[in-house]
Amino acid sequence: MTMNDSDVRGILHRATDDLVSPPGLLAEVRRGGRRRVVRRRAVLAAVCAAVVAVPVAGVLDLPGNAGDAPIASPLLDEPTRGDLATDDGYLRQVRAVWQRQIAQSDDPPRGEPNIVWAGDTPAGPAAYVAHATVHGMTVGFVKPTVDGPRVSTLTQVTDTETDGLEQAALLGPQRDVLLVLDFGQPVEFSPQLRYAPGGKVERTFEPVVFRDGAAVLSVPPQRTKLTVALSRTPVERENMIHIDGTSEIYFPDHKDRPGPPLVRYTLPGAEQVWGIDPVAEDVIAPTKALAEYLDPVGAHTHNGSPLLWVYGATPDGRRLLMETVQYDDDPSHVIALLAGPQLPFEAVASTTADWSAPLPVRLRLPDDQGVVVVAEGSALSYRVGDGQWTDAGRNAALLPATATEVRVTDANGTTTTVPVGS
């Protein structure tokens, strides 16, 4: 069989269409990027110093250049803290399991590990260990299990910053004990994510009170999703504290989750106000405009419900953008945003999608700009009062504000009439 260029394009797309970027990517990138900035500054500082030093020393030794220079981190040499700091039996166990685990690491250890913290928790004894390595340092939690202490995830670190390290761990079979290490900066804790009736995120935070190097918090069981969140101050995405073991919750047995269907519709007339093809450009709402609907610091995945974008134009000439925000198995919030010419988008209305209903989305816009309805794969029509039915196309439509009923005919020919409502 001969393949033409179109076949090649098609098969490359088929091989990759299901790849979606992970929910945590942005936070990871920002975290890593900040650390790169810090390292870059360190290198620049070293270069400046060397300008003076070179005539004397004749050697430039830039941090990060050789990769083999030992890093100096307080985690490597501060005395052990915690109420088990003098429990030789437990510390011996910790060192033994740590040595076994780090022996398998691709960054060989140097010298002895330092147990940064060891303490008792309602889930059993736990510890946090730091170990100098050839390329920097490896750190990790030692968690209690029925089989004794077990090293959780090993993290290789190439600088002295604690920013970005997993600073907390969930412990116990129910994951209802949260151990938070004291890295010397204030930390805020939020037990759960809630939503206001319109879908705006409501998270409350309280300061974490550390004692002897750590805080042990009792939290709701984090079995299938992570409701708790931690942040350095000020609370914001860039300061989010990562919790060890999150991936075990979201991806048990390391299994992938099916990606959510990404559904994008352009309504008639959109091209006149958008000036671009928003579907082709994968346009999404600006983070700032959606901020009140976004979790500032939580870690989430999705349950496979569609992620929807609708692009349109309102009768008064504004750009219309509708977008869903959904975390885990929480409700799927649909937010409508409008932007006048040369103006930024503003969220103006929101509702909750019911993906099992004949008409999953129905959202009235302010200022009598109409009602957005969405039913993937269905034909839509509407009427005003007892008037004639008017065709509104398929999948999605912006109905007039005066519409009172919408008729949905799905792919099987089943017709449902739904009141437009207020």
Added chain:
Amino acid sequence: MRDSRGAEFDDFVRTRSAVLLRVAFLLTGDRHAAEDLLQEVLEQLYVRWRRVQSSPEAYARRALVNRSINRWRWRARRPEQSLGDHDGVARDHADTVAVRELVVGALRALPARQRAAVVLRYLEDLPVVDVAAAMGCSEGAVKSHASRGLARLRGALAESSLVMPITGTGSSR
């Protein structure tokens, strides 16, 4: 402390990371390596954002190609948590998995520059001039790499029953 990169960087990552991940995947042939590579490149982009924000995608593409060609330059630095564990890659449909394995296998057999040329030309659908910019070579070299790579790729894929007219997946992605 506010970040001068602001929401623009966030929006770039949110909108373009999936596309770049697909490129990275075909360049590396390995999902986890692709995610590591993408993260490396986006971090690099973060650092240089002020200088490259007028054309961040071109910068990212070039960095992906460079790093994938010179794989010894980079190594995974996220042992603590593979982003692969977070993605929604698999629909677990046998045919999707089979296509992916077939394509990855065929691309792996290509020299790195031929692979890059084919991926950028036929997955990204970039004009030759943009591929040349991403690969840091002449347009003639791109044509040559793409032509040779395509011929070899066709040879590897042609016998497969998986090569058939492509239909949509039901939603407008």
